[in-house]
Amino acid sequence: MTVFRYSERRISISRTLSAILAILTILAAGVVFEEKREAGRMSGEVARLKRGIELEKERISELKAEWALLDQPARLQAIVEAHPKDFALEPILPTQIGRIGDLPWRPVRPPEDAAEGGDPAAARDDPAAPHGGAAHGASGAPALPVKAAPDVAGPGADPLAELMQRQQADPPTTGSVAPAEPTVPTVEE
């Protein structure tokens, strides 16, 4: 092997370099292969997820269709008509529809320990004052006694704000259930 003696050192450098390069090449190939496999796996995963999304969308549209089927007015009406006792639902009448603004104020009944003398008299004098809580009133009829109720309680620009103030000002410290407190009026069925 004398032929190499002249540049033994250089050849050894060259060899080392070659070896390193070879290893690097193998490594790089390995990495590339791994990346490719990973990419393949990922694209498989993407396809799987896409299929899953498709299936979910199908499912959603199936459920929507089922909901539409269950929510059919004809079906609901048949159920309501078949079980009148359980639902007790009736078609709404025009007289049952109104605006909040059209509702008359709840007639104020004075508390038992009321000091003012005018209020109870006003309430009792009202011949239309209904018992049992039902009141008749209509929009555009401010002359009705029930409409006048907030004024009896105290003149103010905004009756609702005033009522709220009164509610806040009348904490249960008085010890008695305040009978004059207005409740939220509800339209009778």
Place this chain on the structure above:
Amino acid sequence: MSPSKLVARLFGRKAARRNARKAGAARPAVAVRRDAGRGRIGLAMFAFTAVFVVIGGRLAVLGMTAPTPSAAWRTAQDAVAATRPDILDRNGEILATDLRSVSLFAEPRKVIDADEAVELLSSILPELGNEATRHKLASNAGFVWLKRELSPSVQRQIHDLGLPGIGFLVEKKRFYPGGNVAGHILGAVNVDNQGISGVEKTIDGQGLSDLHALGFAQTRNLEPVKLSIDLRVQHVVRDEILRAVDRYQALFGVGIVLDVETGEVLAMTSVPDYDPNDPVQALDKDRMNRATAGVFELGSVFKMFTLAAALDSGVATMTSTVDASRPLHLGRFTIKDFHGKGRVLTFPEIFIYSSNIGTGRLALALGQQRHPGYFARFGFLKRLSTDLPEVGAPIVPNQWKDVTLVTTAFGHGISVSPLSAVSASAALVNGGRLIPPTFFPRSKEAADKLATQVVSPQTSDAMRVLFRMNAEKGSGRNAEVKGYRVGGKTGTAEKVVNGRYSHDKNRNSFLAAFPMDKPRYIVFVMLDEPKPDRFKGGGRTAGLNAAPTVAAIIRRTAAMLGVEPRFDDPTAPLLVSY
């Protein structure tokens, strides 16, 4: 060749140096450079560089191009099954949708053990456990259907059996959750999922069929189609028409609710109808869509158009009077009144008492030019243009003789489709603007662009007064719904039986608008050959059957349509409980 020689060949450059050294050259390095091996080295370097440049360039190109979807083939089958957009009502309720259905098939040639396959399949689908299936699977056929439209869970179970030669095909099936409720509007599709009638066909005409032909129509990229129909109103109208047909034992019934401001059809029904899930029913002649495809002599309902024409042309005013004391003789025809008053009638009275004589005289006063001219303006002389493919052409007189003028004035001798009459009547109450009816949502602005002024706003105002009067004290009293200010006109047309007008077979209709102070909706009801009320008895005129049906529809739908009840009568009670 010895290893050293091989190395020497490979490392030609070193060999050259060695040779140079042996030769005792003074400047070996220079000698090496000038060696012949240099060319080969350069060539090799050039080749490698070129290869790497090509690879690098290709990488750059690949990096810049968008990735092609690798999963495209997987959805190929979706494209095979033609998909259609969902159809929604105006509130987004589903009227029609596509359902994925899976069908089971077998390739008997690939089935290894037919007995085992039948046994396993019948464990999940018992109906397949018969001799016929066994024969099918044992045969040498290439393809047989085993069961169409499986549920997903059954499909999974069969899939898990892992039988060779058994497979699934995904199909799209059109599904109408409402069944009959809007059958005539929606129409139906054929087995290839192509629209064959109704809105389904209209959608196809708007380019969907082209998409299908190109294979682009997939569910996900199809926007749902919204209709102007309100499913709740549609249900109520159908429900009430069904009830009326039953109660008055009518042959058929038609109900229409139309928005007068936009021309949108909120509801349209024609009973008997069909279930689009079973399109075969649609072939039944009796189940045709009479609301648009049928044309009818509408009778006295038509008087509103002649009266409006008389007002609009100035032939008459609201204070005019017409002599209706004696029957009107025209050649061999005699026109009489059904509710004859035998006196001179004021203009509103002609409407309220539905006077044939009075309307006939007005038609004669309008003359052979203007009277048909107004009919043409209202769109009665040509086929209605709307979104449904099924539209009947009107039957109009060939010649406008005096007697034709008079009979058409009260709705005989001219046949139009109910929707055409409804759309024209909307023009009478909305300020005189005729808007073509539509089944798709339309804004007021869009409607204004399409509108044509057919009568003056003043005429429209007068017509509203007449409508309201008629419901307050005329033949339409039974259509009144407290709070909703209904106005309308009855029509009791005599049906043609064996070429003659029959006195006891009627076609009754009622055309109402509400609320009359600012009309927003037209409600139209037509009942064919109604008999006296099954429960209460009584007469057969429109005021006794069609009008109460209109009232029932308005009572139930006004709140849904957003019409606020108003009681001008201050004594009307408002129920309140605290």
